[in-house]
Amino acid sequence: KGKPRPKRVTPAADAKLTSEVHKSMTDHNVTLPKIVISWLSPAQYAAGDAELDLLASILTSGKASRLYKALVYDKKIAQTVSAYQSSKTLQSNFNVEAIARPGVTLDDLQKAIDELIDKVRSELCDGRELQRAKNDYEMSFVSRMQSVSTRASLLNGYFAAHGTPDWADKDLARYTATTALDIQRVAKRYLDPRARVVLHILPIQKGQPIQKPTQTDTK
Secondary structure (H helix, E strand, C coil): CCCCCCCCCCCCCCCCCCCEEEEEEEECCCCCCEEEEEEEECCCCCCCHHHHHHHHHHHHCCCCCHHHHHHHHHCCCEEEEEEEEECCCCCEEEEEEEEECCCCCHHHHHHHHHHHHHHHHHCCCCHHHHHHHHHHHHHHHHHHHCCHHHHHHHHHHHHHHHCCCCCHHHHHHHHHCCCHHHHHHHHHHHCCCCCEEEEEEEECCCCCCCCCCEEEEEC
């Protein structure tokens, strides 16, 4: 006789942040100050997951993207900047990371990032930049399907999440159907400046001991 099927585990309620948490630390592998801003976000395949994927592309994919153009090219206050939706099974994180240029403080860099994130929350994104983000994702999606191992892994993931491997069209449709209003709505809901973690990573100065993460909560 076959073994009984295990019971499906019901996940606990999503974690919540009720304040802005600041942490700072030093690292001997860091040569310039770095900031990481992280928000709790929807689980993989949940409502809002695809929208945040597309928003990440609008913010930092290519030299014309919002954060790259403003921080790296125009203001020249960041060496690099990236944004990404780190999709996970139960709950995800939306992250923005940036390395400051020499002489630029992380407080000034954070202020510039916050201004651009606030604009995403208050205004609709341009139709052209949204379409560009959709095109980039569709090209990436089709490219991943060319690899047998990647395709097998993707179909297995669909089966685990939805009970069927035949979900590729629905997966892609999450992105192609997204509107500028959807992007703004999800940004307003999840990218709350009062509910996130802000990490400052500083290089170790000569003779300075390694500083373990220290934390402060901002209500």
